[in-house]
Amino acid sequence: MTDENAGQPPAPTTASPAGEYLGDPAVRDEWDSRYADREQLWSGAPNGALVAEVGDLAPARALDVGCGEGADAIWLATRGWDVTGLEVSGVALERAAGHAREAGVTVDWVHAGLTEAGLRPASYDLVSAQYPALPRTPDAAAERALLAAVAPGGLLLLVHHAGMDTHQEHESGFDPADYVWPSMVSALMDENWKVEVDEQRPRVAPDGGAGAHHTDDVVLRARRLR
Template sequence: MDERFTAPFWDERYSSATRIWSGRPNPQLVAEVDGLSPGTALDAGCGEGADATWLAQQGWRVTGVDVSAVALARAAAHTDPEIADRITWQQVDLLSGWAPEQLANDLVNSQFLHFPRAVRDQVFAGLAASVAPGGTLLVVGHHPSDLETTARRPQDPDLLFTAEELAAALDPGQWDVLVAEARPRLADDPDGREITIHDAVLRARRHP
């Protein structure tokens, strides 16, 4: 397996600093989940736990899964005791064949999980299968157009995807695709210059 997708790789990366990410929930999660009634949620690739924590603060009962034990320990250590009983942290290798329980979650959130195309479809199909009737699948990733910017991104085009590509894999007899777009937002490049980047945003609702 490519070391970029293994637990040792991510454990080493998380161990290299006291914090890797901002500690804030991803903006597309906040935008798309606002207004949904809280229920059970799966946060796939939860990292240091900002998204899972935000969801729990909104009343969701969340399972945060990640390949890195270091990231999960950090997430648990930073969890507010007032919401700790609403979050379960679980070490999972999404490429190992593990799949979440089918039809079990009112929300499945995947933010910036980037795998080679050869395995991507299988991983996202497993996540989609975990969405309960009437539930929401939210997938956000780096759009391929970001390769044309100076943003810090994976430079392997095989790792990037469009929302339309993911939407095409959903059975229209079972899903309503509510959002499938390249959504612009402002960010700073490695030199501190403000640039426009694009997130691939897919939000779909499983039929009740």
């Protein structure tokens, strides 16, 4: 998997979880509040679909979109991947950085939204987005940012809760129409992409953590050909 930037590290906005945030302050504050409400929001174990889909791959450069408290990014790093973890919540990133230190691995933490992060195009051999809350926009900015980040020969792995995209707006204010779903990303793929997996399957859920009640995943794995 090579490109014109081969041998050069991706250009993160900041390597510090306490660094300047680039993105919508309202989104940051919302997620900071969610994380601050609980000492630990997620299980601390890597997502099952990530383990199943990339466990046998040779390590290279990876981007973890919406890395949360860092379980996926740290799991990849322990397997030899050069990992960038992207997250809007500073609270989550502080926890992730602490977990990485405990695990004895290095991850580049980027405190930014996906579309504001200024990531170098075509720089990652794996772009993993596990249950991301990516705002939907008329110009499909988030979908295009996911695709643009993948290096030629690299993989995009997008996993989400099955059926959520068809739900009606919840009384809590959550409206699926406001967010990006896997079908929206695959709809933008052209002849430069090969979809290797696009299916619904039972979720292999880590014990505990928010979202553990969801039973099925939609898994989209696609390879950028050039």
